[in-house]
Amino acid sequence: LTSRIQTAMKTMSGKGKVSEADLDETLREIRLALLEADVNLKTARNFIKQLREKALGAKVLEGLNPSEQVIKIVNDQLTEMMGEKAVPLNKSTKIPTVIMMAGLQGAGKTTTVAKLANKLKSESNARPLLIAADVYRPAAIEQLKVLGQQLSIPVFDEGTDNDPRKIVQDGLAQADENKNDYVFIDTAGRLQIDEVLMQELKDIEKIAHPDEILLTVDAMTGQNATETAQGFNDALGITGVVLTKLDGDTRGGAALSIREVTGKPIKFVGEGEKVTDLDVFYPDRMASRILGMGDVLSLIEKTQKDFDEKQAADQLQKMQENTFDFEDFLEQLKQVQNMGSMDNIMKMIPGMANNPALANASIGEKDFAHMAAIVYSMTKAERRDPELLSPARRRRIAAGSGRPVIDVNRLIKQFKQMRDMMFKFANGKGLPKGMSDMF
Ligand code: GDP
Ligand code: MG
Numbered sequence: 309l310t311s312r313i314q315t316a317m318k319t320m321s322g323k324g325k326v327s328e329a330d331l332d333e334t335l336r337e338i339r340l341a342l343l344e345a346d347v348n349l350k351t352a353r354n355f356i357k358q359l360r361e362k363a364l365g366a367k368v369l370e371g372l373n374p375s376e377q378v379i380k381i382v383n384d385q386l387t388e389m390m391g392e393k394a395v396p397l398n399k400s401t402k403i404p405t406v407i408m409m410a411g412l413q414g415a416g417k418t419t420t421v422a423k424l425a426n427k428l429k430s431e432s433n434a435r436p437l438l439i440a441a442d443v444y445r446p447a448a449i450e451q452l453k454v455l456g457q458q459l460s461i462p463v464f465d466e467g468t469d470n471d472p473r474k475i476v477q478d479g480l481a482q483a484d485e486n487k488n489d490y491v492f493i494d495t496a497g498r499l500q501i502d503e504v505l506m507q508e509l510k511d512i513e514k515i516a517h518p519d520e521i522l523l524t525v526d527a528m529t530g531q532n533a534t535e536t537a538q539g540f541n542d543a544l545g546i547t548g549v550v551l552t553k554l555d556g557d558t559r560g561g562a563a564l565s566i567r568e569v570t571g572k573p574i575k576f577v578g579e580g581e582k583v584t585d586l587d588v589f590y591p592d593r594m595a596s597r598i599l600g601m602g603d604v605l606s607l608i609e610k611t612q613k614d615f616d617e618k619q620a621a622d623q624l625q626k627m628q629e630n631t632f633d634f635e636d637f638l639e640q641l642k643q644v645q646n647m648g649s650m651d652n653i654m655k656m657i658p659g660m661a662n663n664p665a666l667a668n669a670s671i672g673e674k675d676f677a678h679m680a681a682i683v684y685s686m687t688k689a690e691r692r693d694p695e696l697l698s699p700a701r702r703r704r705i706a707a708g709s710g711r712p713v714i715d716v717n718r719l720i721k722q723f724k725q726m727r728d729m730m731f732k733f734a735n736g737k738g739l740p741k742g743m744s745d746m747f
Pocket of ligand 1: 412413414415416417418419420497552553554555556577578579580581585
């Protein structure tokens with residue numbers, strides 16, 4: 309997405325005002341970019357239509373050039389379409405609040421039940437009961453029980469012999485008896501939506517009268533995520549969505565389409581396998597993620613202030629000649645370190661916001677020392693040419709620097725990414741105006 313927008317923006321930058329022709333070119337790129345980010349076709353079209361009207365009607369904001377203007381409008385529009393604000397879980401006026409899960413097999417229902425129950429318990433002293441109603445896979449019940457045990461949250465199950473409807477009924481009776489304030493119903497999934505499953509879920513819905521039917525959707529399934537959401541919403545009528553596996557390599561464009569197609573809010577996002585890897589869904593953050601732009605505007609500000617111009621000019625030249633090597637990389641890291649955490653800076657660079665290699669790559673003194681140790685364990689030739697770094701050499705460097713091989717591999721990957729990115733930027737392939745000052 310980012311490179312497309314940047315290319316489009318480059319045509320526009322320098323001009324004082326957005327012309328209609330420029331705008332259409334940019335919109336075309338944005339549309340393609342959204343598709344690449346897994347937004348579905350219909351949603352992308354709608355988005356562009358609304359965006360066009362907004363952009364044409366927009367007053368030119370003081371201090372923003374046309375390309376920045378467009379980014380801002382795109383970002384605002386994305387945020388708006390995803391609902392602007394975080395939406396909390398529904399809550400019943402009398403206990404228990406019943407939350408029923410739905411979703412395909414492997415989407416993350418059971419994991420999400422544990423995450424949510426744990427969140428409620430630790431944040432508001434809630435006393436949830438988890439009902440194990442996936443009777444098709446014995447391992448599913450065991451999985452929920454293990455999670456419940458770890459979290460000291462009770463799990464109601466009747467093994468795999470009883471019908472899920474009966475289990476739900478009995479589980480609810482137990483919750484009444486124990487005065488649980490929340491009940492989570494962990495249901496079965498299928499690899500695909502089918503009639504039998506939908507009937508079972510509808511029956512459970514009739515029995516349990518849930519306050520919330522939370523659909524769990526795997527963000528990694530890209531375009532299919534939207535179809536799945538639509539299927540469940542049409543058949544069952546969901547009340548909210550949890551988008552899981554956003555820690556993976558996905559832009560999360562599904563969030564936009566799901567919201568648009570179902571009209572139902574995304575309430576939470578899953579960002580890992582651990583029970584604490586759950587976050588409230590914030591539309592504005594997701595907008596930035598889908599755009600992959602990070603906070604371009606603040607980056608421009610920050611870089612203009614902090615970078616040493618002479619050094620930057622040298623590096624720019626090196627990058628144009630593509631002779632940027634590991635020593636330059638270290639130098640670069642040091643500069644970045646002076647500016648604050650690596651992670652923050654990298655997130656502000658378009659295209660880097662979701663780069664998995666750089667996720668959580670905040671570099672402190674110690675990290676920097678480790679990276680330096682690795683670089684200094686390379687020979688001069690290796691520092692200049694990462695292609696030389698065979699597995700055997702990597703092991704030698706790891707031993708020499710006292711770092712695990714995995715760290716060496718990571719550093720090499722980061723180096724290559726930074727070099728490629730900078731090489732592109734240095735050669736004018738889509739550097740937003742103002743950012744050329746960075747190097
Ligand atoms: P269910 O079949 O819908 O109940 O799915 P599970 O809860 O059993 O999850 C299926 C797999 O996805 C498990 O290995 C989970 O650890 C994993 N999983 C669930 N949520 C997330 C997430 O947000 N991130 C990652 N990386 N893995 C997840
Ligand atoms: Mg499950």
